[in-house]
Amino acid sequence: MSTFKAIYLEKGDAGFSASLRELSDEALQANAGDGDVVVRIEYSTVNYKDGLALANRAPVVRKWPMVPGIDGAGVVEASEHAGFKPGDRVVLNGWGVGETHWGCLAQKARLKGDWLVRLPDGLSSRQAMAIGTAGYTAMLCVMALQDQGLAAGDGEVLVTGAAGGVGSVAIALLAGLGYRVIASTGRQGERDYLQTLGAADLIDRSSLSEPGKPLQKERWAGVVDTVGSHTLANACAQSRYRGVVAACGLAQGMDLPATVAPFILRGVRLIGVDSVMCPMPDRERAWSRLALELDAAKLESMTREVPLSEALSVAPEILAGRVRGRTVVDVNR
Numbered sequence: 001m002s003t004f005k006a007i008y009l010e011k012g013d014a015g016f017s018a019s020l021r022e023l024s025d026e027a028l029q030a031n032a033g034d035g036d037v038v039v040r041i042e043y044s045t046v047n048y049k050d051g052l053a054l055a056n057r058a059p060v061v062r063k064w065p066m067v068p069g070i071d072g073a074g075v076v077e078a079s080e081h082a083g084f085k086p087g088d089r090v091v092l093n094g095w096g097v098g099e100t101h102w103g104c105l106a107q108k109a110r111l112k113g114d115w116l117v118r119l120p121d122g123l124s125s126r127q128a129m130a131i132g133t134a135g136y137t138a139m140l141c142v143m144a145l146q147d148q149g150l151a152a153g154d155g156e157v158l159v160t161g162a163a164g165g166v167g168s169v170a171i172a173l174l175a176g177l178g179y180r181v182i183a184s185t186g187r188q189g190e191r192d193y194l195q196t197l198g199a200a201d202l203i204d205r206s207s208l209s210e211p212g213k214p215l216q217k218e219r220w221a222g223v224v225d226t227v228g229s230h231t232l233a234n235a236c237a238q239s240r241y242r243g244v245v246a247a248c249g250l251a252q253g254m255d256l257p258a259t260v261a262p263f264i265l266r267g268v269r270l271i272g273v274d275s276v277m278c279p280m281p282d283r284e285r286a287w288s289r290l291a292l293e294l295d296a297a298k299l300e301s302m303t304r305e306v307p308l309s310e311a312l313s314v315a316p317e318i319l320a321g322r323v324r325g326r327t328v329v330d331v332n333r
């Protein structure tokens, strides 16, 4: 019987438990049998959502037992899907993997071929997971701004939650495209880090996180918001006439205590960004752009690596907002 290592989440009479286990191929088949491609995972990652699942902090996991991990990159081992064959290098983000379908914080996953993106040339599986859902969502936000016509010369672009995963990649991408990026962070000690990624200046996140007036002094031509709540409301209230706000996160809160004033008086455009069910053409566009446009040295500078056995200990850190940039997980170490 062939086995593989995985993080295993259980919920039963004894409550919730999370542990590193040795699982059988039979268990994978029994729990993820609707997957038609078996992938030998090389790297996974810990996103904010993985942190929630690993710590049982929000109802991310909706089927038990669960192997968590919303992201994985590796090599196809076996395939019943016409689009993939053994040896193909692939990346997986979202689609409910790690939530309702066994995920990628494991040495092996059984996934649907319709969910997989071919790893673009020039990206290693480790780099793909250094990017992960956080970085791919950052690219979706950049695409949303550009699809609305925001150009590099149009004015300052605010990135909130700047030292986090989405924020760090968004700064690197926008700066690389020539935008003037202003980073909002609660970690003023990360000034050098954020400026190295390309931030032109920093603001303290406390200037955005309290209740504010419906319309404020116009400043932002564009916004990438990973924080939600008052921060998003204030970012809209400070957006310039016809500014564009891409909203993807809720690190401060799920609420949006705003008025319609910025939208009906300044024509501000609020664009929602979802990575989980994002259609394949947009995913492929995002990944091929990431391979071409994200500076490899900047990506490495925002990345730390942990073995699978340490993935669990990252969860409380990311939920407390203490993780800088991205964490990749070497599932074979």
Ligand code: NDP
Pocket (backbone or CB within 6 Å): 047, 048, 049, 133, 134, 137, 160, 161, 162, 163, 164, 165, 166, 167, 184, 185, 186, 187, 205, 209, 226, 227, 231, 247, 248, 249, 250, 251, 252, 273, 274, 275, 276, 318, 319, 320, 321, 322, 323, 325
């Ligand atoms: P991280 O934890 O890496 O980063 C979040 C950052 O938000 C923190 O580093 C911190 O930045 C800031 N922050 C944390 N708590 C607060 C607070 N109470 N008030 C204001 N700012 C705060 O998470 P990710 O970057 O991976 O994800 C960011 C958000 O985006 C999450 O809410 C996540 O769920 C969401 N997300 C959504 C996706 C989608 O499909 N829509 C996909 C991926 C992520 P700093 O220290 O610089 O202030």
